[in-house]
Amino acid sequence: MSYPTPDPFRATDAVFLPNPKQDFLLLLRGKIASTRGATLMLMAWVLSSWTLINGSLTVVAQEANARRTVDGPRCNLPWVEEWLDSNIPSLVADYWWLHENPEVSFEEVETAAYVAKAWEAAGLEVTKNVGGHGVVGVLANGSGPTIMLRTDLDALPVTEATGLPRASTKKIVTASGVSTGVMHACGHDVHMTNLIGMARLFSAHRDQWKGTLVLIGQPAEERGGGAEAMLKDGLFTRFPRPDAVVALHCEASSVEQVAFRAGYMMANVDSVDIRVHGRGGHGAAPHTAIDPIVQASELVLSLQTSVSRELKPTEPAVITVGSIHAGTKHNIIGDYCDLQLTVRSYSPEVREQLIAAIRRKAKGIAMAYGAEEPTVTLSDGTPSLFNHEALTLQLKNRVSASIGPNYVQEAEQVMGGEDFSQYGIAGVPVCMYRLGVIDAGRLAAMKKRGQTMSLHSPEFYPDIDRALPMAVRSMAVCAVELFASPPPKK
Template sequence: MNSLVQALPGRSDTLLAELETIYKDLHQHPELSMQEVRTAKVAADYIEALGFEVTREVGITGVVGVLRNGEGPTVMLRADMDALPMAENTGLPYASTVKSKDEDGVEVDVAHSCGHDMHVTWLMGASRVLAEHRDAWKGTAMVVFQPGEEIGRGASSMVDDWDAERFPKPDIILGQHVMVGSSGTVGYRPGVILSAGDSLKIRLFGRGSHGSQPQTSIDPVIMAASTTLRLQTIVSREISPMDNAVLTIGSLQAGTKENIIPDEATLKLNVRTFDEDVREYMLASIKRICCAESDASNAERPPEFTTLSQYPLTENDAAATHQVSDAFKAQFGDKAYEAAPASASEDFSVFGRTWNVPYVFWFVGGTDPGIYAQAKAAKQVNKIPSNHSPKFAPVIHPTLETGLHAMLTATSAWLGPSPQA
């Protein structure tokens, strides 16, 4: 067991009790992307009291904390802070009942249905252990609380607002995410671990008319329906079965009344890919098909394409992942395993890609071990409420401890122990 994890108190100790309280508080007070004012203040005040050099409002609401502890590598630890515009349906006594206005001024329910409240809590706990046990490590720890992951803008906004003179350049960037999986386990993977994600809004333009006189219209509803069906053939007929890809049309909106042919229809779609060439091909195919269907309908205007969000591949550095996985195996034994790539997407890699710094991202199981084992035995793991489900709720223990152990274990692979330890 590494020295930083040895410094972590047991489950009944003051630190974990404190962190459980923090977690429940954050869970009850979720904030939408780029609006994480309260969450950022909670995190910033906490690490500032521990002795970190703290900079607030980096990339709107981001927080950067730096703790220098002699000569050695610089390790950056990152946690995302934002919640989702959805209602929670977990039945927990600390469930969110928050409503807030989104970027369009529409009031929405808000819930931490992706687990970012757990991520923030983990990083706050790791910050305290690092600050209170400097004899166990040597170097510089930089903790980053990032906004806006759910809309793919938070990492970029922080990078664009980065103070290169004040903040040291990291030698390694580390991050983790709570996922469906037996709580107490940690899943790592060299290379691609998360897919690239692209979300588009496509406006298809027709010509409106009375429903009884379709010959005077160019019907965008028919155009949208044909486009929707044809887009599904990209994965089924144009992408090799050896390449993983997903195309989902989550929204098709047109018209207001049954006897009015509208002027336009709007599609919103999401693409997930695990290879850059496949990604580029799919995006080009989407435009080709939309334009072709528009032409086939004799539309007077070509489609309009708007990028809603863009996430690069999360592709772990092989050598750095090997260093982390060796530490995980020593710490967790057979509860550390090599995970399969997930079709979820993250903007975590923006930091490493922008600065040309190696990064490692891994998964922490958040499902009650008994429930997970039962579901696995029945081959019904897909029925467990996953991230972004209104019923998603990580079991606090041992998820809280495991995430702390994982973050400190990975950090120790670079920073510790110090010569004095």
């Protein structure tokens, strides 16, 4: 289906300033033509006025250039830039409220209420409690494509150590009884603020686009399950089914840089629990027992060859044993040893191969020790994120043309997980891109000290005054592009 929408990117990013020099010369020329008997007094006035005007013009040009330098990148949608110039302070205030009031996965009550209220105030039709604490906002604006933009709502059980004057001081006790702080250490506060900005921007400029804008606030991204819960609760059936779903994610890299990658971008994430069974006994008489710790130790080493010797070297994969627990005392051989694994891959075929190898090796080593077959439990995982290739290339090219190629990069593949992938598995073209949010000088200073910044760090915080305008700017460009030229159906 085609949508006869005029090209929204017809404007350029040039700045047109008034030209008092030219205007003055035209006025003078007319004056002289009509008053040929001009006196020397007039000429003296011309010379003095020219000096004053020339100096004023220099100041005007310097101020304009300085403003553009301070503002950094700008896109070729003037209405977006004008809105940003006037509205960033209010968005920053939204950001700080969200930053100071984080909530962990499945508990995003106040967060969801804040986002819903902001979207309602912007004129969206809002539905709450979709798939738990999920929020959906719909802004219908005539005939055209349906474009969905997603933010996550949840924070992490991390005690903030940024030293910011408005740092999170929230405390919780986890289900395991551990007291911890809570903070937005993964940039979800930026993501939410960005979609508050998108709601206000697109509601205020309905003459610039046609179609339906759907915003979703998704719960429980960090623990997984939030996207699937919203889909099961009718996200694509109760609300307009989107032609594309787009999201951005903060990255601990140089601020104002955006990065796209078509195809696989983030990994399958599987959690595996193994109980290795033995036979208890005295530490001084190991021949009377079956030591589960020795058995588990051999399994840990053997699992690493599942990656290095059973997969093609070009296939990314990780098996990490993150936890081993066994025994109660120095001289007692216990009955069992528990292992917790995280398994990462991209393709479904490699994922299945890794899981099969874990089961096979655990069983084989147990047989070699004469032990009972181990218990292997696979938890529901997060599927790998596959960015729709045509959609991603379309958005990358548009952002590069609109904001400038110096601000657009090719994103690296990572072995982290993101349940945004569920929307693509549900049959809709998806694209998640990354946004650098850390001041380059801060990154350089940390590198000099031998340190690195990362997401989920208690010291993570964005350069919000520069990151937030770039978030709104880049996503606005993506949305306008898709309203004008929706991606092909799968």
